[in-house]
Amino acid sequence: MKPSIPKGTRDFNPVEVGRRNYIFDTIKKNFALYGFQPIETPSFENSETLMGKYGEEGDRLIFKLLNSGDFLSKVNDTLYSEKDSTKITPKISEKALRYDLTVPFARYVVQHRNEITFPFKRYQIQPVWRADRPQKGRFREFYQCDADVVGSKSLWQEVEFIQLYDAVFTDLGLKGVTIKINNRKILSGIAETIGAEDKLIDFTVALDKLDKIGEEGVKKEMREKGIPEAALEKLQPLFSLKGSAIEQLQSLRELLINSTMGTQGVEELEFISKTIETLGLRTASLQIDVTLARGLNYYTGAILEVSAPAEVKMGSIGGGGRYDDLTSIFGLKDMSGMGISFGLDRIYLVLEELNLFPETISENSKALFLNFGEQESLYAMKAIKELRVNGVAAELYPDAAKMGKQMGYADKRDIPFTVLAGESEIEQQVFTLKNMKTGEQRSLDLTALKNALKS
Amino acid sequence: MKPSIPKGTRDFNPVEVGRRNYIFDTIKKNFALYGFQPIETPSFENSETLMGKYGEEGDRLIFKLLNSGDFLSKVNDTLYSEKDSTKITPKISEKALRYDLTVPFARYVVQHRNEITFPFKRYQIQPVWRADRPQKGRFREFYQCDADVVGSKSLWQEVEFIQLYDAVFTDLGLKGVTIKINNRKILSGIAETIGAEDKLIDFTVALDKLDKIGEEGVKKEMREKGIPEAALEKLQPLFSLKGSAIEQLQSLRELLINSTMGTQGVEELEFISKTIETLGLRTASLQIDVTLARGLNYYTGAILEVSAPAEVKMGSIGGGGRYDDLTSIFGLKDMSGMGISFGLDRIYLVLEELNLFPETISENSKALFLNFGEQESLYAMKAIKELRVNGVAAELYPDAAKMGKQMGYADKRDIPFTVLAGESEIEQQVFTLKNMKTGEQRSLDLTALKNALKS
Numbered sequence: 001m002k003p004s005i006p007k008g009t010r011d012f013n014p015v016e017v018g019r020r021n022y023i024f025d026t027i028k029k030n031f032a033l034y035g036f037q038p039i040e041t042p043s044f045e046n047s048e049t050l051m052g053k054y055g056e057e058g059d060r061l062i063f064k065l066l067n068s069g070d071f072l073s074k075v076n077d078t079l080y081s082e083k084d085s086t087k088i089t090p091k092i093s094e095k096a097l098r099y100d101l102t103v104p105f106a107r108y109v110v111q112h113r114n115e116i117t118f119p120f121k122r123y124q125i126q127p128v129w130r131a132d133r134p135q136k137g138r139f140r141e142f143y144q145c146d147a148d149v150v151g152s153k154s155l156w157q158e159v160e161f162i163q164l165y166d167a168v169f170t171d172l173g174l175k176g177v178t179i180k181i182n183n184r185k186i187l188s189g190i191a192e193t194i195g196a197e198d199k200l201i202d203f204t205v206a207l208d209k210l211d212k213i214g215e216e217g218v219k220k221e222m223r224e225k226g227i228p229e230a231a232l233e234k235l236q237p238l239f240s241l242k243g244s245a246i247e248q249l250q251s252l253r254e255l256l257i258n259s260t261m262g263t264q265g266v267e268e269l270e271f272i273s274k275t276i277e278t279l280g281l282r283t284a285s286l287q288i289d290v291t292l293a294r295g296l297n298y299y300t301g302a303i304l305e306v307s308a309p310a311e312v313k314m315g316s317i318g319g320g321g322r323y324d325d326l327t328s329i330f331g332l333k334d335m336s337g338m339g340i341s342f343g344l345d346r347i348y349l350v351l352e353e354l355n356l357f358p359e360t361i362s363e364n365s366k367a368l369f370l371n372f373g374e375q376e377s378l379y380a381m382k383a384i385k386e387l388r389v390n391g392v393a394a395e396l397y398p399d400a401a402k403m404g405k406q407m408g409y410a411d412k413r414d415i416p417f418t419v420l421a422g423e424s425e426i427e428q429q430v431f432t433l434k435n436m437k438t439g440e441q442r443s444l445d446l447t448a449l450k451n452a453l454k455s
Numbered sequence: 456m457k458p459s460i461p462k463g464t465r466d467f468n469p470v471e472v473g474r475r476n477y478i479f480d481t482i483k484k485n486f487a488l489y490g491f492q493p494i495e496t497p498s499f500e501n502s503e504t505l506m507g508k509y510g511e512e513g514d515r516l517i518f519k520l521l522n523s524g525d526f527l528s529k530v531n532d533t534l535y536s537e538k539d540s541t542k543i544t545p546k547i548s549e550k551a552l553r554y555d556l557t558v559p560f561a562r563y564v565v566q567h568r569n570e571i572t573f574p575f576k577r578y579q580i581q582p583v584w585r586a587d588r589p590q591k592g593r594f595r596e597f598y599q600c601d602a603d604v605v606g607s608k609s610l611w612q613e614v615e616f617i618q619l620y621d622a623v624f625t626d627l628g629l630k631g632v633t634i635k636i637n638n639r640k641i642l643s644g645i646a647e648t649i650g651a652e653d654k655l656i657d658f659t660v661a662l663d664k665l666d667k668i669g670e671e672g673v674k675k676e677m678r679e680k681g682i683p684e685a686a687l688e689k690l691q692p693l694f695s696l697k698g699s700a701i702e703q704l705q706s707l708r709e710l711l712i713n714s715t716m717g718t719q720g721v722e723e724l725e726f727i728s729k730t731i732e733t734l735g736l737r738t739a740s741l742q743i744d745v746t747l748a749r750g751l752n753y754y755t756g757a758i759l760e761v762s763a764p765a766e767v768k769m770g771s772i773g774g775g776g777r778y779d780d781l782t783s784i785f786g787l788k789d790m791s792g793m794g795i796s797f798g799l800d801r802i803y804l805v806l807e808e809l810n811l812f813p814e815t816i817s818e819n820s821k822a823l824f825l826n827f828g829e830q831e832s833l834y835a836m837k838a839i840k841e842l843r844v845n846g847v848a849a850e851l852y853p854d855a856a857k858m859g860k861q862m863g864y865a866d867k868r869d870i871p872f873t874v875l876a877g878e879s880e881i882e883q884q885v886f887t888l889k890n891m892k893t894g895e896q897r898s899l900d901l902t903a904l905k906n907a908l909k910s
Contacts, residue, residue, distance in 0.1 A: 003504055003562045003785045006550050009497035011563055013570070014577070017493040032818040033843040035850030038472040042464035042596055043498065043552075043582060044518075049458055063499075066519040066548050068586040072540040083535060085527040093521050095461050097498075107458045108466055115468070117867040119853055122469070127498060131523040141497055154853035156832060167843065278833065279840055330458045363487040377611060381734055388488040388622065395490030398574055398609035412572040 008132070008140030018362030019348065020143075023172065024125055027145050027342055030167045034160060036123040036147045041104040043127075044095045051096070053103045053329060061130045063097040063140075064089060097129040101146045102326075102339070109150060110330040118151030119337075143344045150326055150337030157338045158272045158302045158322065159279070165306055165318060165340065166284040172347070173356045175283040176309035177317070182292035183269050184299050184321070186252060189262015190238065190290075193255065194231035203227060204293035207238075211291070215239045238290060245273045248288050268301060300324040304340060308350045317346045364393070366453050367417040367433075368410040371397040379426050380419070383446055392453045394419075410436055417453065463587070463595030473817030474803065475598075478627065479580055482600050482797055485622045489615060491578040491602045496559040498582075499550045506551070508558045508784060516585045518552040518595075519544060552584040556601045557781075557794070564605060565785035573606030574792075598799045605781055605792030612793045613727045613757045613777065614734070620761055620773060620795065621739040627802070628811045630738040631764035632772070637747035638724050639754050639776075641707065644717015645693065645745075648710065649686035658682060659748035662693075666746070670694045693745060700728045703743050723756060755779040759795060763805045772801045819848070821908050822872040822888075823865040826852040834881050835874070838901055847908045849874075865891055872908065 005011060012020065028038070044065055051059055071092045072080070079087060098104050101124045109116065125145045132138055147164065149157050162179055169177045187207075191200045202225040206218050213221070218239075219232055237255045241248045249270050256262030269288060276286050284306075292303050294316075301322030308314045320340030327335040351357050367387070369380040380396050387394045397406045410418045420432040431449050434441045444452060460466060467475065483493070499520055506514055526547045527535070534542060553559050556579045564571065580600045587593055602619065604612050617634055624632045646655045657680040661673050668676070673694075674687055692710045696703045704725050711717030724743060731741050739761075747758050749771075756777030763769045775795030782790040806812050822842070824835040835851050842849045852861045865873045875887040886904050889896045899907060 003566050004501065005497050005504075005562075005566075006499060006501055009499065011497070011567065012495040013567070014492035014494060017495055021493075028818075030843075033846070033848045035820040035848060037469035037818055038476075039469060040467040040472055042460050042466070043584070044461060044464065044596075046459065046461055049460075060523065063523070064521040065552075066521050066544065068515065068518070070540045072538050072543065075538075080538060083527050083530075085525045088527065089521065097520075107460075111458050111460075112466065112468070117864060119864075121850070129498070141499070149853070152853040154826075156826075156836070156851055156853050159836070160851075163840065275833065275836075279836055363483075363492055365490040368490075371609075371611075378730065378733065381611070381614070381730075385618065385734055388485075391488070393488045393490060395576070396611055396615075398604070398607040398611050409572060409574075 006140070008134030008138075010139065010141070014364075015362050019351075019357050020344065022357065022361040023344060023347055023351070024143075024145070026171045027168050028123070028125065030164060030171065031123040031147050033167070034121075034147075034164050036121045036149075039105075039108060039122050039124055040126060041098070041101075041108055041124070044097050045104060045107065047090065047094055047096045049107050050099055050103060054099055058099060061132055062099050063129045063131055064093040065095040065097070067092055067094055098126075099130060100128050101126060101144045101341075102148075103329075105146070105148060106327045107330055109335065110327050110332045113332060119149050120151055121147070121149045123147040137345065137349070139345070145342040145344055146339055147341075148326075148337055148339030150335050153336045155268060155271050158268075159275050161304065161320060161338060161340045162272070162276055162286060163279065163281070165304075166281040168342065169284055169306075170282040172351060174309065174347075174350065174354070177284045178307045179284050179286050180289040180292050180305045180307065181269065181272065181286060182289055182303045183265035184296065184301055184303060185261045185265030186256065186269065186290060187265075187293060187296070189256040189259035189265055190235070192259045193262060194227070194234045196227050196231055199225060199227055201296065204296060207291045208293045209291075210239075241288075241290065245277070245286070245288050249273070252290070265301075272302065294319055295321055298323050302338065308346075309354075312350050312353055314346055314350055317343045317350060319343075364413070365395050365415050366392050367394045367419050368406070368413070368415045369394065369396045369419045369421065370403065370406045371400045372420075372422050373400050376422055376426065380421050383419070383421070383431060383449065386446060387450060387453060390450055390454060392450070394453070407436075419449070461595070463589030463593075465594065465596070469819075470817050474806070474812050475799065477812065477816040478797075478799060478802055478806070479598075479600070481626045482623050483578070483580065485619060485626065486578040486602050488622070489576075489602075489619050491576045491604075494560075494563060494577050494579055495581060496553070496556075496563055496579070499552050500559060500562065502545065502549055502551045504562050505554055505558060509554055513554060516587055517554050518584045518586055519548040520550040520552070522547055522549055553581075554585060555583050556581060556599045556796075557603075558784075560601070560603060561782045562785055564790065565782050565787045568787060574604050575606055576602070576604045578602040592800065592804070594800070600797040600799055601794055602796075603781075603792055603794030605790050608791045610723060610726050613723075614730050616759065616775060616793060616795045617727070617731055617739075617741060618734070618736070620759075621736040623797065624739055624761070625737040627806060629764065629802075629805065629809070632739045633762045634739050634741050635744040635747050635760045635762065636724065636727065636741060637744055637758045638720035639751065639756055639758060640716045640720030641711065641724065641745060642720075642748060642751070644711040644714035644720055645690070647714045648717060649682070649689045651682050651686055654680060654682055656751065659751060662746045663748045664746075665694075696743075696745065700732070700741075700743050704728070707745070720756075727757065749774055750776055753778050757793065763801075764809075767805050767808055769801055769805055772798045772805060774798075819868065820850050820870050821847050822849045822874050823861070823868070823870045824849065824851045824874045824876065825858065825861045826855045827875075827877050828855050831876055831878075831881065835876050838874070838876070838886060838904065841901060842905060842908060845905055845909060847905070849908070874904070 075091045127141050127143050129141050165179050187204055191197045196203050206221040210218050237251050253266045299321035303321040305316045306318035308317050322338040324336050326337050371377050384394045418434045430443050430445050432443055530546045582596050582598050584596050620634050642659055646652045651658050661676040665673050692706050708721045754776035758776040760771045761773035763772050777793040779791050781792050826832050839849045873889045885898050885900050888899055
């Protein structure tokens with residue numbers, strides 16, 4: 001029987017690991033440039049830390065660890081006789097795999113609040129696990145990359161996170177991403193203005209579909225949800241938001257003139273977009289999008305979402321927002337903050353589709369020294385040692401196999417150079433360097449070999 | 456209730472993450488220089504992949520994942536009524552967290568054998584989980600760092616792994632580590648020579664204690680295990696192994712003259728130690744140690760163990776060996792190989808104790824720009840943007856708080872410089888750079904500021 005791995009999980013080969021690390025490293029480099037520092041939390045948490053934090057569906061999708069030892073001895077006979085999976089779970093499982101990085105971060109902040117200097121800028125890049133039905137592009141184990149700052153309500157954070165997205169995608173060579181921005185307060189303000197505060201979710205769900213089903217479709221859905229005709233008329237300016245950010249903000253300001261909350265949202269958005277305009281982005285563009293309504297159950301201010309360049313069909317490759325209250329679930333109040341995340345797997349697919357992975361990122365040896373026997377290998381190993389100390393990855397073919405086999409190995413491993421050193425090379429104290437692509441051969445002494453392979 | 460994490464797990468703060476990454480990066484860099492390439496495997500495997508591979512105790516210590524959904528519905532009533540934890544486990548759990556990196560690697564090799572070019576040099580640095588009783592220095596989640604090569608019996612691998620240990624510990628600044636080497640064939644040869652082949656384990660367990668209980672203690676234990684007096688007499692040369700490697704090997708050769716296997720072991724050891732002597736190590740030393748008997752149930756040739764410098768009391772900080780047969784548990788025969796591992800947690804403790812962590816490794820901002828209000832912040836942000844593009848980590852204090860508070864923040868965060876830019880600086884288009892350690896202040900234009908912070 002051929003061994004296999006569980007559904008929804010993946011093995012990564014050296015090329016894939018190299019490419020994933022390239023994305024991680026680019027993100028990490030920029031996180032650090034922006035003053036974020038890494039933390040790590042355990043893969044599993046006490047169940048009570050996670051359960052009840054992601055809704056009923058989330059609770060179901062959390063991977064639970066079976067207690068070790070004679071775990072059934074802790075289940076009393078009456079409960080046991082019910083044979084009820086849901087009821088028995090907390091008795092036989094006390095730990096669970098992390099479902100995201102946000103709840104463990106909140107737990108971390110509360111647990112270590114006396115050691116932390118606030119505002120606390122942390123990033124975290126670790127795998128999470130979800131017992132979701134596996135499907136194309138959805139996995140049971142995947143990495144999340146989050147940066148958050150907690151302990152400040154300053155709008156400069158919003159500005160910085162937009163710059164950070166721009167910096168990462170620019171460094172990845174992914175030009176033309178769109179950073180869409182909205183503000184929860186604007187959505188609330190609109191709902192307030194049209195007298196549909198109690199229908200905020202219905203209203204935003206419908207508005208979110210503007211791209212797909214058009215103005216009439218959205219209005220139809222709103223009507224079906226019981227939003228009155230008079231309210232829809234008031235909404236009209238929203239459907240004709242056009243022009244520059246400044247013009248759009250002006251329309252929004254007029255629409256929301258009677259809502260304190262809405263006006264505050266417009267002012268926040270105005271500060272952010274004006275500042276970004278002054279500072280300039282490198283390759284991304286910032287776009288106001290009042291239909292953007294992700295994370296409404298926890299975002300309280302800015303809402304961000306990043307779209308890949310138009311030529312790639314792909315959902316959002318990043319998103320985030322401002323939240324007023326990260327840690328009150330663990331008893332610590334007034335911890336406002338903001339965070340963003342990067343969608344690693346989708347970014348990977350986008351870079352792959354657009355052929356944007358640099359060729360040189362996978363960790364691979366620069367040269368394979370052929371093995372012609374013990375004395376020749378010792379001669380080779382002296383050179384290899386010298387190369388490695390000088391930062392050149394090199395290796396000796398371990399066995400004195402036929403030359404064709406050794407060359408084939410270099411070829412299959414994509415090693416760009418082979419080095420041949422037999423009796424005559426040893427006599428002249430040189431090495432024959434062969435370029436595996438062009439076939440070109442050169443005879444070089446050790447210093448020249450070092451220089452040739454270093455460049 | 457203050458939130459907490461499960462026993463035996465750890466949160467890592469930015470300083471700890473920085474130090475751990477420093478060790479990982481040093482190891483990875485050298486793995487790559489030696490031609491090893493990274494792979495990654497899923498955190499959990501199908502239970503049948505792991506169970507039965509680590510002995511009974513291992514099976515108990517493997518963390519099992521509870522099936523999702525109504526997992527009890529799959530348990531038939533008769534079995535259920537027995538309420539037997541051991542018997543019910545395979546019915547309610549089909550996946551388990553990886554226990555080490557070796558078995559997943561073996562599974563990987565077999566599963567992907569048609570895509571792999573052999574000899575396959577892979578490294579893997581990932582966490583593993585064990586439901587061990589937590590105690591000082593023993594955790595339920597910890598990283599393993601393994602490098603293995605499979606598909607070659609060449610002794611050059613042994614040579615390379617010894618060099619690799621030397622390279623990593625030299626780069627970490629940890630001078631004076633001892634790489635101890637033995638060979639399973641020598642141990643077998645000794646057992647054969649003294650007529651105690653059936654007592655190989657008893658014999659090596661006793662021999663392993665030579666350091667602790669001395670010659671007489673070892674002999675006493677051997678007698679108790681039923682090893683006859685005549686055999687002990689034959690062993691005598693073992694207790695008086697002294698002098699250079701060459702002299703020790705000569706004694707061993709004489710002792711094992713009648714054992715083919717033992718003689719082969721001596722010859723292997725001879726090749727390895729002579730070659731290492733010719734090539735030279737940078738800071739480590741290689742030491743023959745016939746009492747070394749780790750991993751006897753799978754190592755078939757060389758056995759390696761690395762000891763920290765004598766001034767630190769610490770168990771082994773690395774170990775490895777040659778195995779004949781990694782993958783036959785998954786149906787692929789004759790896959791000989793060799794591997795080593797680095798003990799991250801212990802290496803961390805050693806570096807900490809000897810104060811060997813460089814000061815600059817933790818990712819931290821170089822400069823904090825103080826926030827004096829909106830216009831001043833915009834001026835600051837233009838400079839910050841420029842600094843970041845030039846690779847200098849810098850940040851703006853997010854709120855226009857009192858100066859003392861902002862300075863205190865820089866201080867607590869260990870940020871080495873603050874930058875002040877108020878009305879007069881803006882007028883002169885300069886920045887005041889303050890060294891937080893010395894208190895020294897300088898007035899610099901943007902270019903000079905960039906140069907000052909880059910160096």
